[in-house]
Amino acid sequence: MTTKIQVLAIVFSCLLALAVLGLTRRKLIRIKYTLVWLLMCLAFFILSLCGNLFFVLADLIGVYSPVNAVFIVAFICILLMLFNFSVIISRLSYANRRLTLKLGLLIWRIEQMEKQK
Amino acid sequence: MLNKALVLILTYNEEIHIARVIADVKGNLPDADILVVDGESSDNTQPIAKKMGAWVISVPSSLGIAGGMEAGLMFAREQGYDYLIRIDGDGQHEAREINHLIHPVVNGQADLAIGSRFKAKESTYKTSLTRSLANRLFSFLVSILAGEKIYDTTSGFQVLNGNAVDFLCQLRNFEYSEVETIILLKKAGFKIQEVPVTMKPRVGNQSSFNFIRAFFYVFTGFLSLLFTINCNYRRRQDFDD
Numbered sequence: 210m211t212t213k214i215q216v217l218a219i220v221f222s223c224l225l226a227l228a229v230l231g232l233t234r235r236k237l238i239r240i241k242y243t244l245v246w247l248l249m250c251l252a253f254f255i256l257s258l259c260g261n262l263f264f265v266l267a268d269l270i271g272v273y274s275p276v277n278a279v280f281i282v283a284f285i286c287i288l289l290m291l292f293n294f295s296v297i298i299s300r301l302s303y304a305n306r307r308l309t310l311k312l313g314l315l316i317w318r319i320e321q322m323e324k325q326k
Numbered sequence: 327m328l329n330k331a332l333v334l335i336l337t338y339n340e341e342i343h344i345a346r347v348i349a350d351v352k353g354n355l356p357d358a359d360i361l362v363v364d365g366e367s368s369d370n371t372q373p374i375a376k377k378m379g380a381w382v383i384s385v386p387s388s389l390g391i392a393g394g395m396e397a398g399l400m401f402a403r404e405q406g407y408d409y410l411i412r413i414d415g416d417g418q419h420e421a422r423e424i425n426h427l428i429h430p431v432v433n434g435q436a437d438l439a440i441g442s443r444f445k446a447k448e449s450t451y452k453t454s455l456t457r458s459l460a461n462r463l464f465s466f467l468v469s470i471l472a473g474e475k476i477y478d479t480t481s482g483f484q485v486l487n488g489n490a491v492d493f494l495c496q497l498r499n500f501e502y503s504e505v506e507t508i509i510l511l512k513k514a515g516f517k518i519q520e521v522p523v524t525m526k527p528r529v530g531n532q533s534s535f536n537f538i539r540a541f542f543y544v545f546t547g548f549l550s551l552l553f554t555i556n557c558n559y560r561r562r563q564d565f566d567d
Contacts, residue, residue: 313383
């Protein structure tokens with residue numbers, strides 16, 4: 210891994226961590242998701258700092274260039290995050306659906322009560 | 327004849343048919359309450375239904391037929407109805423057939439009665455190729471999984487009793503689909519009966535069932551069936567009290 214890429218990766222992971230913390234402070238990300246992102250940043254930071262780790266990793270998974278190992282790790286991490294978001298979206302969608310239907314029933318009830326007045 | 331029956335009509339831009347459908351229901355089931363669950367129609371479906379004396383609940387169209395049916399199930403449960411009768415708002419289902427369809431449910435022979443377009447040998451009901459293929463595929467799969475021949479798994483003309491309504495409302499993250507409901511009820515020990523009915527061909531606005539939707543419908547239906555067969559739900563006896 211070249212020093213340039215190493216520096217870029219370190220700066221990127223720091224900036225990402227700062228952005229996540231900033232958004233959390235403004236209550237734009239919930240604490241439980243902050244934790245996931247910070248862990249991701251930390252992992253990326255450690256891997257970037259110890260450039261040798263990528264050589265070991267590249268050797269382990271059988272790729273020639275350590276940069277490709279970076280991409281593979283990043284790809285797997287992103288895939289896991291997307292999977293996690295699918296679960297969260299599904300949960301929200303179920304809750305939203307139920308809430309919408311209950312709202313429809315409540316509006317009907319209010320209309321009936323207003324008619325009886 | 328009926329203790330407490332709710333007729334559920336699902337609509338989306340059905341201003342041409344809705345008045346006649348409600349009038350037909352009233353003529354055939356004068357004691358039943360009528361609930362129209364409308365998917366936020368842009369035409370006059372809602373005002374016409376209200377004018378005809380039906381209750382109207384509006385739900386976002388994005389929730390589809392499933393959302394409408396779930397609203398109807400929740401309503402029937404909350405208001406303590408003994409029977410939930412579902413008919414379509416496009417005038418395909420004839421209200422005079424309801425008395426015929428509800429018979430096995432009232433007599434305790436079935437918890438869910440399905441108005442079947444294909445059960446009668448002399449049936450001449452015509453449908454598009456995509457619908458026909460989807461129907462045949464689901465009929466084959468559901469019949470295997472349910473352990474009895476079900477000819478019309480996608481019929482929207484149905485009668486459920488209070489126990490079946492209670493059961494469906496209590497399922498966690500339940501999203502209604504005709505096919506899945508049959509398996510869920512069957513697995514939980516509910517009785518299902520198909521009653522041959524005549525249905526009119528669709529007139530007026532076009533059906534939304536095109537090839538892409540058919541593919542999506544079959545694919546998601548097939549997946550949900552796969553997961554449904556592995557579910558273990560409380561048996562019907564738990565809901566009898």
